[in-house]
Amino acid sequence: MTPIAIVFLCLSIVIVWGGLVASAVFLARRPEVDEYPPGGEEADPAEGPHFPMRDT
Template sequence: MDPIAIVMMIVALVLVWGGLIAAIMYLRSRPEVVGGPHEDPDLVRDDEERGSQPHPFRDT
């Protein structure tokens, strides 16, 4: 392999794996809050009702 190709491969690997590690660290430091006081009870009830119904399908 050419030196340019090796450098580009290293840059791509650092970007991909570095982005993955950065995303994991961000999500671990700021987890998503579920069931907080800001949720609308009507929307939560609608979601629960929709989740208990079978998935609609089309016959086309």
């Protein structure tokens, strides 16, 4: 392998594994959402679908 290929391999490994470690640390520090945004209550099924219906 050429030196530039080795550099890019090391850089990509650091980015991927670093992201994994950072996300694990973030999840360990803040495991749950403190408060959800409004409008997240269960929808009433009698109201019908909450997405646009297309007649195609």
